[in-house]
Amino acid sequence: MDRASTDGRRAQECTPVPEARNRRPRLVYVVPHLSETESQHFAHIPALLAALGKRIDVAAAVERGNPPARLAGVRLLLRVRGRGRLGRFLSTVRTVHHCARAGYRTYFLRYSTLFVTVLILTRPVYRHRILLWRSGTANVPVPGERTLWHQRLRRLLNRVTARSVDCLVTGPESMVPVMAGLCGVPRDRMRLLYNDIDAERFAPLAxxxxxxxxxxxxxxxxxxxxxxxxxxxxxxxxxxxxxxxxxxxxxxxxxxxxxxxxxxxxxxxxxxxxxxxxxxxxxxxxxxxxxxxxxxxxxxxxxxxxxxxxxxxxxxxxxxxxxxxxxxxxxxxxxxxxxxxxxxxxxxxxxxxxxxxxxxxxxxxxxxxxxxxxxxxxxxxxxxxxxxxxxxxxxxxxxxx
Structure with a gap:
């Protein structure tokens, strides 16, 4: 049995589920990378998950890194394993299957190309809902580099992906019309979401x-x-x-x-x-x-x-x-x-x-x-x-x- 599935099942079985909580919304939050030495901004995600867990039932799928055994606010914690593209693809499919069996059918993703691809491909089977975050234009040419074809390909892939999900999420306010235009997404499928900051961790010094x-x-x-x-x-x-x-x-x-x-x-x-x-x-x-x-x-x-x-x-x-x-x-x-x-x-x-x-x-x-x-x-x-x-x-x- 896949280790991620086993760990996730234990986490689920060890946590009592009151009947009232079953009526709360459920969400799988896909974390691209999480570890103690993380230098990117994914280190902010645990604070958001802790706040989110007070409102809804949260599962977290961590794609890379060495996450802790438990995350505050998270009821089901899974890791994508496997080596190489094929191995990680298959592990991602197993993770989606396990989430579906646990009753989670709505996903939120930011920069997870592999995961969103798997979700789009498996949606006819599991009928999940995909909320995809995108913000930024990434169209500034770099001097000395032939990036025109690469930028065009990336824009095309971004448009195809954005139009294949249920909802495109972005922020702040001025980026909503920008991303709608860049991705060719109708405004009624756009949603506003702020980034967050833990002001207890980032604070002035005495x-x-x-x-x-x-x-x-x-x-x-x-x-x-x-x-x-x-x-x-x-x-x-x-x-x-x-x-x-x-x-x-x-x-x-x-x-x-x-x-x-x-x-x-x-x-x-x-x-x-x-x-x-x-x-x-x-x-x-x-x-x-x-x-x-x-x-x-x-x-x-x-x-x-x-x-x-x-x-x-x-x-x-x-x-x-x-x-x-x-x-x-x-x-x-x-x-x-x-x-x-x-x-x-x-x-x-x-x-x-x-x-x-x-x-x-x-x-x-x-x-x-x-x-x-x-x-x-x-x-x-x-x-x-x-x-x-x-x-x-x-x-x-x-x-x-």
Whole structure:
């Protein structure tokens, strides 16, 4: 017998099922990857599942990683196993079969290409309902790469997949018409869902703890520490980081020694950034630290002075939510739904690709006093807690069901 099926059956049998709970909606939440060292944003999913489990009966299907034996709010926890494409395909089919036997026939997916393919192929047998999340355009050309045919193929596959599921879910508000147009999906099959942030895990540090964190990272108390935490790709605007740092260091007296740029993440532009960081012209003011497990990011955000996100394209960027919940001011472009996330009255939002505006906003945040940055960060934190809590996202997902 498949081990995933055995583990799932035990989890189900060990949990008493009151008759009243049987009438609650049931949902399989597909988790692309989950482990302690996860550097991607899937680490946020457990907080949402815990909130969702208070409203509906939740099963979780984890595609990759090393998830814990139990997840709060989850009644049935399954792992997709198998090696190679065929092995994982067959294991995914067995997982869907087990969920159907347990009475789960509605699925929510984000970035799970294999799983959604299996669901589309097996829907005539199990008659399940598929809710698919998509947000972001992914159509910015990368210099030096022949991506036109690849982009066209990806758009075609995205359109076919989006039109084959029961409901296309996206967010924030400005992305609803964008995704409907890109995917060719009627508006009555579109649903709005927010990303969420655990503001208990991402939170400001007390002054002494913040000072200790900065000392641990080698940052001086008088330094303005600018953070970049995202994928290191052209689409995320990383080629604007060096000219941005250079401009911030330029003063009438010469290069400023109190500005530091910390680059966190991985991707195709990493080697380019590492070479730039080693250039004596930057005076060692840029550090490329590579990917950092999401569990370690709260301290990093709270110890920094500002997050910069110079993206050319976005959907519903979680890095903004992480910084906001940490009480860290942000400078961002208006790519995708970024302006919706920070709010219409937030002053430090630049047009996509506008380096001068990014420099102007970053300088403005640098010139704020520490207390003014703290007040601005607290305002952003309150917005994150109010608008993007796991509880609110859980309520929105329940309403979609």
């Amino acid at each position: 002054p002494e703890a913040r000072g200790a964190a900065r000392a641990k990272h080698g940052w001086g108390d008088d330094e303005f520490v600018l953070l970049y935490v995202h994928r290191l790709s052209h689409r995320r605007g990383v080629r604007l980081l060096v000219p941005l740092l250079t401009a911030l260091r330029t003063t009438e007296e010469g290069p400023a020694r109190n500005v530091r740029l910390i680059v966190v993440g991985d991707g195709p532009e990493r080697s380019r950034l590492e070479r730039a960081a080693a250039d004596p012209a930057l005076g060692g003011r840029m550090q490329v630290v590579g990917p950092v497990p999401n569990r370690d990011l709260p301290e990093l955000y709270a110890a920094g002075d500002c997050l910069v996100m110079p993206s050319y394209e976005e959907g519903f960027p979680r890095v903004l939510l992480e910084a906001m919940a940490s009480g860290t001011p942000v400078v961002t472009t208006d790519a995708g739904g970024s302006a919706d996330v920070v709010g219409a009255d937030y002053p430090y939002v630049a047009p996509v690709g506008d380096l001068d505006a990014l420099i102007r906003h970053a300088r403005a945040v640098k010139l704020l006093t520490p207390e003014e940055r703290r007040v601005l960060g607290q305002r952003m934190r309150e917005r994150a807690r109010r608008e993007f809590s796991p509880q609110r996202a859980a309520a929105m997902l329940e309403a979609i069901l």
